[in-house]
Amino acid sequence: MSHTAFIGIGNMGGPMARNLARSGKTVKVFDLSPTAMQVAVDGGAIPSQSAGQATQGAATVITMLPEGKHVKAAYMEDGGIFDHAEPGTLFVDCSTIDVATAREVAAAAKARGFRMIDAPVSGGTVGADAATLTFMVGGDAADLDEARPQLEKMGKLIVHCGGNGNGEAVKICNNMIGGIAMIAVSEAFSLGQRLGVSVEDMQRVIASSSGSCVAVTDYLPLAGPTPKSPANFGYRPGFMTKLMLKDMRLSQLAAVETGQPSPLGAQAAMLYAMAEQEGLGELDFSSIIKLFNKGIA
DSSP states (O other): OOOOEEEEOOOOOOHHHHHHHHTOHHHHHHOOOOHHHHHHTTTTTTOOOSHHHHHHHHHEEEEOOHHHHHHHHHSSTTSSSHSSSOTTOOEOOOOOOHHHHHHHHHHHHHHHTTTEEEEEEESHHHHHHHOOOEEEEEEEEHHHHHHHHTTTTTTTEEOSSSSSHHHHHHHHHHHHEEHHHHEHHHHHHHHHTTOOOHOOOOOOOHHHHOOOHHHHHOSSSSSSSSSSSGGTTTOOSSSSSHHHHHHHHHHHHHHHHHHHHOHHHHHHHHHHHHHHIITTTTGGGGGGGTTTTOOOO
């Protein structure tokens, strides 16, 4: 039986690979982290010594890597995935990267007789663990149809967004909204506290009013009213501030490339950069409220 290779099994890729393995699929994994490898193996995956070894004989190769430069290197460098894959192999890149690189790698894949879709995800580590991720997919519809049964083992919503790179485009726009919204909620709730309103009363009203959004209903950046939010667990991610900063910067790169004004996105990127400089990079991105609530008991 042809297996699936999964390259990049960190905080997101790890639980995704484990869910795929637990569904009965043969999954061969590779990551530079021995710890990540061991966790994946404990979850039913088969270890490989390299990305190339995992790729050999695979019908599908899934990648979840940090940045566009890592995706390009993993696929296109000498001895990389392209050099070890069988003709016709389907590549599914779940990384969140810039649109231009996604399209460049997909074009290179097709030129060598492969097929490729970009399928970035939303839902964070909680969604990855629970197999409730949303996949935003760019590429040929027929290739998505082939990948869909495996994506369904890792997520609950799969949306075809058009051609190669369009999945990345939607992901970047989604995270730009999420990043800006978290700043708006942080700013407003900090103001409300200074005005003497309790967090609980603020949340109850706003969650049912025009200011409602996920950052209020489920992911409040303050402990208490939304029990599953990282604020109740010392801002354990979740989705790290440094990753939100990366995505905000991707949104601004896209804005520059397309000539699209993005004043709120630019300001949000600056604030997440400030949060990282304040030592919040490894915490959940909702910890950005710490920039606004200094001095509040």
